[in-house]
Amino acid sequence: MIKSGMTETDTSPLELKPATLRSKIAVDMVGVHKWFGDFHVLRDINLRVLGGERIVICGPSGSGKSTLIRCINRLEEHQKGQIIVDGVELTDDVKKIDEIRRDVGMVFQQFNLFPHLTVLENLTLAPIWVRKMPQRAAEEIAMHYLNRVRIPEQASKYPGQLSGGQQQRVAIARALCMNPKIMLFDEPTSSLDPEMVKEVLETMMSLAADGMTMLVVTHEMGFAREVADRVLFMDEGQILEVADPETFFSNPKHERTKLFLSQILR
Amino acid sequence: MSDMAGTNDARKPFVREAPLAALPPPVRTDGVLAWLQRNLFSSPLNIGLTLVCVALLVWAVPPFVRFMLIDAVWDGASRADCLVTDARPAVGACWAFVIERINFFTYGFYPTPDRWRVDLFFLLLAVGIGWLAWLDAPARRWALVNFFVVLPIVSFILLVGWPAIGLPVVPTEQWGGILVTIVVSVVGIVFSLPLGVLLALGRRSTMPAVRLVCVVFIEFIRGVPLITILFMASLMLPLFVPDTWSPDKLLRALIGIALFASAYMAEVVRAGLQAIPRGQYEAAQALGLSYTRTMGLIVLPQALRITIPNIVNSYIALFKDTTLVFVVGIFDFLNTIEAARLDPKWSTPVTGSTGYAFAALFYFTLCMAMSRYALYMERRLDVSANR
Numbered sequence: 001m002i003k004s005g006m007t008e009t010d011t012s013p014l015e016l017k018p019a020t021l022r023s024k025i026a027v028d029m030v031g032v033h034k035w036f037g038d039f040h041v042l043r044d045i046n047l048r049v050l051g052g053e054r055i056v057i058c059g060p061s062g063s064g065k066s067t068l069i070r071c072i073n074r075l076e077e078h079q080k081g082q083i084i085v086d087g088v089e090l091t092d093d094v095k096k097i098d099e100i101r102r103d104v105g106m107v108f109q110q111f112n113l114f115p116h117l118t119v120l121e122n123l124t125l126a127p128i129w130v131r132k133m134p135q136r137a138a139e140e141i142a143m144h145y146l147n148r149v150r151i152p153e154q155a156s157k158y159p160g161q162l163s164g165g166q167q168q169r170v171a172i173a174r175a176l177c178m179n180p181k182i183m184l185f186d187e188p189t190s191s192l193d194p195e196m197v198k199e200v201l202e203t204m205m206s207l208a209a210d211g212m213t214m215l216v217v218t219h220e221m222g223f224a225r226e227v228a229d230r231v232l233f234m235d236e237g238q239i240l241e242v243a244d245p246e247t248f249f250s251n252p253k254h255e256r257t258k259l260f261l262s263q264i265l266r
Numbered sequence: 267m268s269d270m271a272g273t274n275d276a277r278k279p280f281v282r283e284a285p286l287a288a289l290p291p292p293v294r295t296d297g298v299l300a301w302l303q304r305n306l307f308s309s310p311l312n313i314g315l316t317l318v319c320v321a322l323l324v325w326a327v328p329p330f331v332r333f334m335l336i337d338a339v340w341d342g343a344s345r346a347d348c349l350v351t352d353a354r355p356a357v358g359a360c361w362a363f364v365i366e367r368i369n370f371f372t373y374g375f376y377p378t379p380d381r382w383r384v385d386l387f388f389l390l391l392a393v394g395i396g397w398l399a400w401l402d403a404p405a406r407r408w409a410l411v412n413f414f415v416v417l418p419i420v421s422f423i424l425l426v427g428w429p430a431i432g433l434p435v436v437p438t439e440q441w442g443g444i445l446v447t448i449v450v451s452v453v454g455i456v457f458s459l460p461l462g463v464l465l466a467l468g469r470r471s472t473m474p475a476v477r478l479v480c481v482v483f484i485e486f487i488r489g490v491p492l493i494t495i496l497f498m499a500s501l502m503l504p505l506f507v508p509d510t511w512s513p514d515k516l517l518r519a520l521i522g523i524a525l526f527a528s529a530y531m532a533e534v535v536r537a538g539l540q541a542i543p544r545g546q547y548e549a550a551q552a553l554g555l556s557y558t559r560t561m562g563l564i565v566l567p568q569a570l571r572i573t574i575p576n577i578v579n580s581y582i583a584l585f586k587d588t589t590l591v592f593v594v595g596i597f598d599f600l601n602t603i604e605a606a607r608l609d610p611k612w613s614t615p616v617t618g619s620t621g622y623a624f625a626a627l628f629y630f631t632l633c634m635a636m637s638r639y640a641l642y643m644e645r646r647l648d649v650s651a652n653r
Contacts, residue, residue, distance in 0.1 A: 075548050102554035112549035116568050125563060126553035178553060 019103065019181045021051040023087040026182050026213045027072055032081035034067060041067050042078065043237040049182075054214045056224040056245075059234035060260060065217045068234070069184045072215065073104045086181055102130055105175030109187040111167045113159035119146070119170050120155040123177045131178065138177070145173035149203050165196025169203055176207075183207065185216040219264060225249060233257045333358040334623065340365070348614040359620040363612045370606060371624075374442010374597045383424045383433065384445050390417060390424075391452065399639060401646055414456065425449070438516035442597035444628070446516070450523060450588040450598065455581050457524040462531025463570075466539055467561065469532065480532070487529035492590055495522045500594035519591050527584045534576040538569035571647050578640035582633045600625055 027049040034042040041064045049055055057065045070076040071083060074090055074097045083090045085100045114122050123142035127133040133141075146152040149169035151162075159167055168188055175183060185204065189197045201223050208214060208227045218224065224231050224245055231248040233241040233256075241254045249265075252258050306316045337358030339348050348360035364371070373381050394417045397409040425445075427435035441449070468480035487495070499522035500515055513521075542565050550560040570577070592601040603621040606612065 073552055075551060098554050098556065101552060104552075106549075106552040108545060108549065108552075110543075110545050112543075112545035114546065114549070114564055114568075116571065126555060129559050129563065130554045174553070 019179045021086050021181050021213070024051055025049070025084070026051045026053065026086060027215070028082070028084040029068075029071075030082040030084075032071065032078045032083060034064075034071065034076065034078045034080075041237050042071070045081070045237075045239060047232070047239065049213065049215065051181075051213055052211045053229045054208050054212075054227050055216065055230050055232060056228040057215065057217045057232045057234060058219060058221075058224065058260075059232075059240075063234040064237040065232075065234045066186050069186060069215050069217055072182075072184060073101050073106055075106075102178060103181045104184060105178060105180035105182070106184045107168070107171050107175055107186065107188045109190050111159070111164075111171045111191075113167055113171055113174070115159050118156050118158055119151075119162070122159065122170060123174050126174070127177050141177055142173070145176045146170075148176070148206075149173045150199075163196060164192045165199045168192060168196075168200045172200070172203055172207070182213045182215070185214065185218065187217050187219075189218065189220055221249070221265060233260065235260075332356075333619075342366075345610075345612050345614045345617075348612070348616055357614075357616055359623055360612070360614060360616045361620065363606070363614075363617055363620055364624050367602075367606045367612075371443045371599060371602050373445055374602055375440040376436060376442065376445065377440065380427075380434065380436060383427075383436075387421050387424050387445075388448070390420060391448070401643070418456075438514050441516065443602040444599045446591070446597060447588055447599040449516075450520060450591060450596075451585045453520045454523045454527045454584050454588065458527035458531045458580070458584065459577070461524065461528035462535050463566065465528060465532035466535035469536060470539060484529045484532050487526055488533070492523070492526050492587055493593055495526050496590060496594050498522070515594065516596060519594055519596055523584070523588065523591075526587075527580065530580050530583075531577070534573055534580055535569065537576065538571075538573035539565065541572055542569055574640055574644055574647075578636055582636055585633060585636070586629060599628065 025048055027047070029045050029047040032042055032045040033040070045068060047055075047068075057068065059065050067076050071078045071090075072085060078090075086103060088096050088100055090097065090100065113119075114125070117125065120139060120142055123145065124135065124138040127138040127141060128135060131138075143152060143155065146155055149172055151166055151169055154162055154166060154170070159170065162170065172188075188204065189200050192200060197220070201220060204214070204216070204223070205227055214227075216223070216228075226245075228245050230242055231245050232239055233248070233252075233254065235256050241248070241252060241257045243252070248257075249261065252261060307313050335358070337356045339357060339360050339362050342348060342360070342362030343366070347362055348357055350357050369378075369381070373384055376384055394409070394413045397403050398406075398413050403409060423431075423433065425436070425441070426438075427433040429435060465480050465484055468476045469484065471477050471480070496519055499518040503518060546564055546568070547560060550564045555563065589598060589600045591598050592604070597605075603625050607618045607621045
């Protein structure tokens with residue numbers, strides 16, 4: 001299945017046009033609230049993400065940062081407020097939810113690859129069944145992105161045979177195969193061995209360099225400094241601070257942010 | 267102080283200077299004696315257990331072999347050949363009886379000129395199962411279509427008959443023996459899995475009405491013995507439905523067994539569904555897969571794979587439970603043996619034992635085949651799980 005002409009670098013003959021957003025605003029959250037039972041996990045979230053913007057969200061565990069980005073593709077349901085993704089408002093309308101999910105890629109902390117399918121099948125599954133792409137075309141795109149994350153030689157292996165870093169890169173490639181307009185990353189490096197964090201971050205950085213709209217929940221402050229347009233700090237379900245990385249790291253305003261930064265930056 | 271302590275300064279931690287190549291594992295001290303010692307005679311308790319087992323084997327195996335093979339009667343035309351005489355002081359299994367009645371055991375009262383139809387059905391079924399079971403078979407997609415669509419239709423026409431194409435109708439009252447046992451088990455096996463999957467999905471559904479219906483169905487069927495369901499199907503149903511509407515007796519038993527098996531299968535499948543991590547659902551949803559696709563492509567393939575041992579367990583239980591159809595007067599394999607054993611023509615002290623030994627062989631062979639195939643399948647499907 002691996003084409004012999006392909007090399008480690010991105011020299012695939014395939015020309016892929018990056019998906020463009022319909023509206024200038026990629027994600028618009030207005031007065032969003034969410035409860036888990038009695039627990040008020042998101043409290044009046046107002047966030048506007050422009051097309052091509054890279055947002056890094058950080059904060060202590062339990063602060064609601066994962067829940068926030070999981071609301072954007074409706075893996076979690078918000079109970080109050082408005083979430084508009086690329087001009088489409090998230091409601092109970094299943095059709096609209098599916099439409100948004102097609103265009104929003106997500107990468108999970110635990111990779112969540114499908115263990116019963118090969119790497120290539122993991123990548124082609126959604127393009128074939130959701131985008132109704134012919135198998136050959138889907139495989140071609142899959143190989144393009146496997147090249148891009150620099151593991152084309154693993155195409156016919158099963159996820160369980162790969163290292164954590166490789167699995168996460170496959171997961172990124174899987175999301176990219178759907179040609180998403182927005183990418184969500186939910187602590188993509190938190191369950192990786194330190195040695196493998198770098199390879200995943202590099203992949204994400206190259207994605208950012210292409211102008212992908214990204215929302216990234218992470219504690220990798222180096223990544224935030226280098227890539228983010230804005231850094232969000234969350235605590236107790238609220239966005240406490242929003243700033244460009246320079247200001248955020250050198251001159252945080254909120255006491256809670258200062259404390260948090262002093263904990264994670266030695 | 268040993269040599270080691272002398273060469274290495276005790277205060278300095280050991281640091282390897284030259285890289286150490288991977289070494290082969292130590293040689294195992296194998297051999298028959300070593301194996302025996304380790305596995306059979308390792309402790310006083312183990313020695314005791316070994317001796318008890320040997321004694322049991324010595325007590326049971328020789329008489330069994332003598333009955334089944336050495337003293338067995340292979341040729342004969344009637345009971346006289348299987349009786350103890352001066353020339354024949356010991357009589358084992360009367361296989362002559364089985365050989366003579368084998369057609370009855372296989373077809374029941376299916377009319378003799380039409381028995382080729384049953385043979386053809388057995389052949390088609392064997393091919394269908396073989397095609398489906400052989401994981402590297404060509405065109406496996408068609409094997410599924412064949413087994414679940416073509417085979418049922420063709421079998422129905424073959425066995426029941428279709429006068430328009432020259433196959434006279436054979437009423438199911440004339441069916442019997444292995445034919446009925448196979449039909450009942452295959453129908454139960456084929457219908458219980460899809461029905462069970464639907465019930466299991468329904469029980470985990472977020473829609474309260476669907477969930478309630480599935481829970482009530484599963485709990486009700488599981489709470490009632492199979493015999494009760496068979497009696498209900500064959501005796502009570504006709505009381506409620508006009509005679510002309512009342513379906514065939516065998517069909518009623520088939521439906522009863524399929525429903526019974528699917529309730530159990532539902533719980534087996536549900537266990538598998540619950541073992542699939544939430545992340546799998548979320549990843550599928552995040553890619554935009556619909557509920558049906560998520561279930562069909564991601565969740566069920568994994569869930570069914572881990573439940574193979576339990577599914578086969580249910581199948582084996584179901585296969586043997588089909589013998590209960592005798593309570594509603596259906597002539598299954600065991601019932602034909604029961605009838606033949608009481609026939610005065612073959613009435614000897616060993617006829618019953620022979621018949622039952624034959625039945626045991628039949629059920630054991632098929633159950634063993636199912637369980638071995640399941641093991642093979644587990645090992646084959648395990649490739650993706652080795653992490």
